[in-house]
Amino acid sequence: MMIREDAGLHRAQRAFRSVLDAFARPGTVHVVDPAANSPARPVALGASLEAVVRLFVDQAVTFCVADAESDVTAAYLTGETHARRFPVREADFVVVPARADAQTAEEAVAQACRGTLVSPEKGATVLVGCARLAPADEAAGECGGEPALHVVEVRGPGVADVNRFAVDRVDWVRARDARRDEFPCGIEIVLVDPAGRVVAVPRSSRVTCPSAPAAPAAKGVR
Numbered sequence: 074m075m076i077r078e079d080a081g082l083h084r085a086q087r088a089f090r091s092v093l094d095a096f097a098r099p100g101t102v103h104v105v106d107p108a109a110n111s112p113a114r115p116v117a118l119g120a121s122l123e124a125v126v127r128l129f130v131d132q133a134v135t136f137c138v139a140d141a142e143s144d145v146t147a148a149y150l151t152g153e154t155h156a157r158r159f160p161v162r163e164a165d166f167v168v169v170p171a172r173a174d175a176q177t178a179e180e181a182v183a184q185a186c187r188g189t190l191v192s193p194e195k196g197a198t199v200l201v202g203c204a205r206l207a208p209a210d211e212a213a214g215e216c217g218g219e220p221a222l223h224v225v226e227v228r229g230p231g232v233a234d235v236n237r238f239a240v241d242r243v244d245w246v247r248a249r250d251a252r253r254d255e256f257p258c259g260i261e262i263v264l265v266d267p268a269g270r271v272v273a274v275p276r277s278s279r280v281t282c283p284s285a286p287a288a289p290a291a292k293g294v295r
Contacts, residue, residue, distance in 0.1 A: 081109060088124050092263065095273035100227025100236030102208050105269045115146045117170040121269040122202045126150065129166050129198060135159040136166040139181035140173050162186060164197060171202030171267070175244040182248035185260045193257035196276060200263050201245050206270040209237035229278040238272050240264060246282045249274075 088105035095103045107120030114123060117140055130136050132155035138146045139161060146168070147158045161167055161184045169178050181199060188196030204220040212222040220241035227236045245262060254260070259276030274280060 084109070084124070085128065089128055092125065092128055092271060092273065095263070095271050096261075096275055097231055098236065099229065099231050099273055099275055099278045100225070100238055101272065102206055102238055103271045105265075105271055107267075107269050113149060115149050117142065117146050117172055118149065118168075119171065119202060119267055121267055122168070122170065122200065122265045124269070125263060125265050125271065126166070126168055126200055127154065129200070130154045130156045130168075132156060134165040135163065136168060137161045137164040137181075139167060139169045139177050141177065146170065165195075167197055167199045169199060169201045169245075171204055173202070175242070178242070178244040179248040182245050182260070182262070183252060187252070187254050187258045187260060190258065193259075193276075196258060196260050198261040198263065199245070200265065201242075203264050203266045204241045205239075206241075206264055206266040206268075206272055207239045209239050212239035223282055226281045226283065227274060227278050228280075230275070232278070240272070243282050246280055249280060 084106045091103040091105045105121065105124050108124040108127065130150060135157045136150065137159055140146060150156060151158055161181055163186065167181050167185050169181050178201065185197035185199050186195060188194060205222065207222060209224045212224050222239035222241055223243050224237055224239050225246060249262065256277055261276055262274040264272045
């Protein structure tokens with residue numbers, strides 16, 4: 074039993090270091106170990122997304138789940154972490170499963186708390202599940218059957234010139250841009266795919282996606 078607990082602790086420590094590195098180098102791909110197998114884990118959550126969620130969500134914070142069937146996932150996270158479930162506009166952390174459609178993801182990003190000039194640290198962190206994350210150079214060599222990838226460019230603090238990565242979904246980019254947050258207010262975004270690849274986009278970063286087609290804002294997003 075002690076060996077199993079130590080393995081979980083070491084997994085969490087490695088994941089924590091990877092996510093810290095991701096925030097220190099915005100727009101670069103890092104890797105976390107998926108959470109241990111659990112028959113109780115909802116399908117929507119996924120082992121890698123759960124591993125990242127557990128780094129942030131505990132009894133001291135609030136969260137919400139942006140998904141068509143959010144109750145099951147929220148109940149699981151409440152039972153595992155003892156965190157309190159709040160509406161998206163008030164939650165410290167917003168969890169967007171990979172299966173969430175574009176409208177759901179855009180609304181979650183659009184409505185997440187931006188913090189205030191007095192307390193910018195109250196800005197939410199949005200944890201977004203993706204089907205696939207990769208270094209930018211892999212986008213050109215993708216194989217048939219894989220999700221289509223879009224190259225995202227990140228600039229700002231922690232980036233010498235520009236960092237690029239590839240991701241299958243860019244709904245979060247559109248919604249983040251539409252928010253027009255002014256630093257130091259804003260939201261943090263962490264992207265996670267099933268393989269455990271992670272990319273962080275701090276509130277201070279500037280993000281563009283030249284390879285993605287323009288799309289209208291999701292209904293209800295303001």
